[in-house]
Amino acid sequence: MIDTHRAATGGSAAIASLRRIWGLVYRHIALYRRSWPRLLELAYWPVLNMCIWGFTASFLTGRLGNAAMLAGAAIMGGVLLWEVTLRGQMGMAIGFLEEVWSRNLGHVFVSPLRPWELIAALLVLSILRMLAGVVPAALLAIWLFAFNLFDLGPILVLFAMNMIAMGWWVALGVVSLILRHGSGAEPLAWGVLFGLAPFSAVFYPVSVLPAAVQPIALALPAAHVFEGMRGILLDGTVAYGHLAAATGLNILWLGAASALFAYQFHQARVRGALLSIGE
Amino acid sequence: MDAITVTDLTKRYDKVLAVDAIAFAAPRGATIGLLGGNGAGKTTTIAMLLGLLLPTAGHIRVLGHDMAKDRFAALARMNFSSPYIALPARLTVEENLRVYGHLYNVERMDRRIAELAEELDLGALLDRPAGQLSAGQKTRVALAKALINTPDVLLLDEPTASLDPDTGDLVRTWLERYRTRTGCTILLASHNMAEVERMCSLVLMMKQGRIVDRGSPDELLARYGRDDMEEVFLDIARDRKHAGPAR
Numbered sequence: 172m173i174d175t176h177r178a179a180t181g182g183s184a185a186i187a188s189l190r191r192i193w194g195l196v197y198r199h200i201a202l203y204r205r206s207w208p209r210l211l212e213l214a215y216w217p218v219l220n221m222c223i224w225g226f227t228a229s230f231l232t233g234r235l236g237n238a239a240m241l242a243g244a245a246i247m248g249g250v251l252l253w254e255v256t257l258r259g260q261m262g263m264a265i266g267f268l269e270e271v272w273s274r275n276l277g278h279v280f281v282s283p284l285r286p287w288e289l290i291a292a293l294l295v296l297s298i299l300r301m302l303a304g305v306v307p308a309a310l311l312a313i314w315l316f317a318f319n320l321f322d323l324g325p326i327l328v329l330f331a332m333n334m335i336a337m338g339w340w341v342a343l344g345v346v347s348l349i350l351r352h353g354s355g356a357e358p359l360a361w362g363v364l365f366g367l368a369p370f371s372a373v374f375y376p377v378s379v380l381p382a383a384v385q386p387i388a389l390a391l392p393a394a395h396v397f398e399g400m401r402g403i404l405l406d407g408t409v410a411y412g413h414l415a416a417a418t419g420l421n422i423l424w425l426g427a428a429s430a431l432f433a434y435q436f437h438q439a440r441v442r443g444a445l446l447s448i449g450e
Numbered sequence: 451m452d453a454i455t456v457t458d459l460t461k462r463y464d465k466v467l468a469v470d471a472i473a474f475a476a477p478r479g480a481t482i483g484l485l486g487g488n489g490a491g492k493t494t495t496i497a498m499l500l501g502l503l504l505p506t507a508g509h510i511r512v513l514g515h516d517m518a519k520d521r522f523a524a525l526a527r528m529n530f531s532s533p534y535i536a537l538p539a540r541l542t543v544e545e546n547l548r549v550y551g552h553l554y555n556v557e558r559m560d561r562r563i564a565e566l567a568e569e570l571d572l573g574a575l576l577d578r579p580a581g582q583l584s585a586g587q588k589t590r591v592a593l594a595k596a597l598i599n600t601p602d603v604l605l606l607d608e609p610t611a612s613l614d615p616d617t618g619d620l621v622r623t624w625l626e627r628y629r630t631r632t633g634c635t636i637l638l639a640s641h642n643m644a645e646v647e648r649m650c651s652l653v654l655m656m657k658q659g660r661i662v663d664r665g666s667p668d669e670l671l672a673r674y675g676r677d678d679m680e681e682v683f684l685d686i687a688r689d690r691k692h693a694g695p696a697r
Binding site: 193195281 | 463493494497500501502503504522525526528529530532535536537538539540541542545548549550551552553554555595
């Protein structure tokens with residue numbers, strides 16, 4: 172009699188793991204496909220940002236000529252790559268918050284879903300949200316401003332991977348703080364990256380920053396990516412050193428954020444916060 | 451072999467002792483009632499059994515698995531329902547069941563959902579968002595979610611709360627039939643004394659984090675010299691000196 176369940180569940184451990192990850196991804200796809208405000212929100216801010224900065228760059232190019240055109244390209248490239256980080260971070264943090272808001276975490280965590288599978292599902296959601304936001308903005312930039320980010324070539328993939336990886340470790344930090352402080356930490360899901368933006372050298376080189384804060388900028392992968400991007404756009408040279416630095420820093424930060432998440436998840440189980448986190 | 455074995459289980463939050471060195475065993479195929487007033491430690495005990503909460507001390511084994519070391523193997527064969535934990539409100543009932551079907555790696559999911567829909571009378575609700583259901587319908591859907599993986603151990607926190615007497619009776623009958631058919635072990639926290647009396651073969655009476663008495667409903671009724679479990683509950687909750695427990 173006890174064997175009844177074995178007829179109902181089965182498969183290898185790897186397939187079971189993939190199904191659990193897909194289960195959480197499916198939950199969010201099911202949510203988004205019938206909520207047009209949620210779908211609209213995915214592309215709204217990236218497209219809006221692209222419009223504002225694209226028209227600004229067009230205006231400057233018209234008034235100041237060729238030098239401003241290059242600066243405009245750097246600005247639009249900055250907008251798009253920064254959106255990769257921002258949408259990636261929000262995709263992951265909001266994916267977790269959706270479980271908190273629906274008071275569903277208790278059900279999720281009494282299932283056989285491993286914490287790393289939860290993170291894997293959130294990473295998939297983050298990529299989907301990022302693509303839904305950045306691709307329309309990138310296409311708009313080609314159409315309205317004749318700026319094609321894909322002209323950067325294959326290295327764009329490496330830049331984008333580094334940018335979304337930065338979004339992931341920031342989001343892991345935010346999720347860890349939500350596990351620790353509950354709903355009180357929710358605003359960080361929207362605001363935390365804006366706090367890092369001034370140090371990320373999105374629109375200006377690190378050298379513009381005061382000497383005292385330059386080490387902060389250089390500790391962030393984004394600053395290296397944007398330095399690299401500007402190098403290609405302005406000088407036509409690929410700064411592999413910056414790319415390597417961004418990758419190395421992302422590995423370090425991801426390791427630290429994962430350790431923080433593991434610690435806070437454990438502490439949440441000590442405090443019983445997994446049942447009451449939405450309250 | 452017991453489905454659940456709990457030894458010296460303790461949970462302390464700073465200065466508050468929520469669960470105080472409790473011990474019990476749930477034989478396979480039995481329905482165990484966990485009774486006690488608010489704050490007695492029932493929910494804390496269930497949360498520790500589910501691995502949501504780490505004990506301060508003690509051990510839990512479920513279906514032979516040590517919950518401290520191997521909880522995911524046990525969780526795949528367990529499930530849980532509580533009216534106090536929601537399902538995503540914007541997803542339809544069927545989508546919710548599919549999500550949990552994937553999380554529990556249920557094969558032949560369409561068939562399993564169809565079975566549950568028929569048995570729990572959910573057919574007309576499958577396409578409706580979970581958030582638009584009445585309290586009673588939500589309870590039935592939560593129960594369907596709890597049975598999606600045909601669990602060997604089922605933890606139920608007030609499974610018939612918010613149900614009208616007729617639906618409550620149907621659910622109880624269905625749970626008893628499910629237990630008889632599958633050999634599932636059920637741990638039931640409830641404030642419905644008639645439900646406990648009807649369903650449980652063993653009742654654990656909790657107060658201030660401790661199990662203060664235990665026995666079958668008939669044994670407890672005889673021990674306290676009462677006609678129904680509600681009176682027994684009040685005797686224990688209010689420290690009334692009636693026949694008194696034999697510890």
